[in-house]
Amino acid sequence: MTYDAHSRPPKKTIGELLFIERIRTRASASFSSAVRLGIGDDCAILKPIPGHELLVTTDFSLEGRHFRRDWHSAASAGHRTIARGLSDLAAMGAKPLAAFLSLALPRSAARNTRWLDGFLDGLLSLANTHSVPLAGGDTSESPSDQILADIVLIGSAPAGRALRRSTARAGDLLYCTGSLGGAAAELAALAASPRRFRSADSSGDHPHLFPQPRLAAGAALLRRRLASSCIDLSDGLSTDLTHICKESKVAAEIDAVALPIHPLAQLLGPDHALHAALHGGEDYELLFTARPTAKLPRALGGVRITKIGRILTARKPRPQITLIDRQGHRSALAPHGWEYFT
Ligand SMILES: [Mg+2]
Structure with a gap:
């Protein structure tokens, strides 16, 4: 499924809709008071903590660049995908509020759900450890043979208090x-x-x-x-x-x-x-x-x-x-x- 300048963006295939449903069922186990509305509507609704600022970080996990299917289990790929964003929130002292996952699977990996299930096992297990709900995302068929994932993490820190890399001083x-x-x-x-x-x-x-x-x-x-x-x-x-x-x-x-x-x-x-x-x-x-x-x-x-x-x-x-x-x-x-x- 592809589209170019002459055609309309593709509609979701049955397979993609099934994936979304599968992710939704798995993700609904997690819960956070910051997420008013998770997967299922056009947008998620987050409720910021009063007196806090929101922190946002986004990370690609691309097959061949960040993981290899012949080296990394699906669970390891899923774990590593969310670990990178959580680590960025940790670096700024933030509390994670919600994660959003966009995932493109090649047709070969989309035929059976074993890889997706393993990937979600790894990703949701680490998310649950840190009480971070998967509150939304998107799925698509990959235009290549590679799996492409992108994750967005939203975090929260008291206003003006997030740790930064620009504030070290001589003598520290x-x-x-x-x-x-x-x-x-x-x-x-x-x-x-x-x-x-x-x-x-x-x-x-x-x-x-x-x-x-x-x-x-x-x-x-x-x-x-x-x-x-x-x-x-x-x-x-x-x-x-x-x-x-x-x-x-x-x-x-x-x-x-x-x-x-x-x-x-x-x-x-x-x-x-x-x-x-x-x-x-x-x-x-x-x-x-x-x-x-x-x-x-x-x-x-x-x-x-x-x-x-x-x-x-x-x-x-x-x-x-x-x-x-x-x-x-x-x-x-x-x-x-x-x-x-x-
Ligand atoms: Mg970083």
């Missing part, structure tokens, strides 16, 4: 939640042997296949006014710290010895482990700064907090980011962002 200390490099290490293992991961599910520690967005930690940072700036580690520490430095017009230093390396990354040996921690993407931990006088607990929202460096004045010829290695040598650290599968 630099922290991260959880551990780093695990997603890159698991992705490398997955690429080498996809069959080993067929039965992986969200109950195990699978930093690449089933990342856990740090919503409780982000909410605690906002509520307790602990963070001076915050971002989520989606592209890798070197790249995401560069975002903080650019937006805040500061420089930063990282202590290599302080970095909390994920056990899966430690298996790679020290050099590769450090590389995965600095440049591996998709850990979905939070990277944040705090005033030197702030009293940080050892854990927030059930996740460990580690001090990994400090914020400095941006001043030529000082590099934007300096890495201090085990021997105390300083070198400039260039951002090496996340590279996708293609």
Whole structure:
């Protein structure tokens, strides 16, 4: 089913209508007081919390770029699709209110509903964990052989209080939640042997296949006014710290010895482990700064907090980011962002 300049936009096929009904039945299990009206009318109706602002984030999950059907189970693809948006809300300290999913399935995947059901299993399971209703969306037949998903997350934060990446100041200390490099290490293992991961599910520690967005930690940072700036580690520490430095017009230093390396990354040996921690993407931990006088607990929202460096004045010829290695040598650290599968 296609359309061009000479034809009208296609009507929904019976298959697409069935999908919508299927998604609606599955989604109605979730509930939120912020959603007055969910799937079933022309629009959803949300009720903002008085004194709060709305936060909106949108993310593509494209087959071949963000997941592969021969590597990722449908549940992993669904989990990862919503995890990315939830992590963006976590980075700003927001409470998620509702999710909206647009999904295009190729005819081959549309013939049976097994992939869709697995995808919804993964997506709705993480949504339910964080009490986020799927309040709407759209389905269509994909014009290619690829599955295309797009998700919109709506969140809420007290007016003027959302955490930002532009508010770090020289003298602040630099922290991260959880551990780093695990997603890159698991992705490398997955690429080498996809069959080993067929039965992986969200109950195990699978930093690449089933990342856990740090919503409780982000909410605690906002509520307790602990963070001076915050971002989520989606592209890798070197790249995401560069975002903080650019937006805040500061420089930063990282202590290599302080970095909390994920056990899966430690298996790679020290050099590769450090590389995965600095440049591996998709850990979905939070990277944040705090005033030197702030009293940080050892854990927030059930996740460990580690001090990994400090914020400095941006001043030529000082590099934007300096890495201090085990021997105390300083070198400039260039951002090496996340590279996708293609
Ligand atoms: Mg982000």
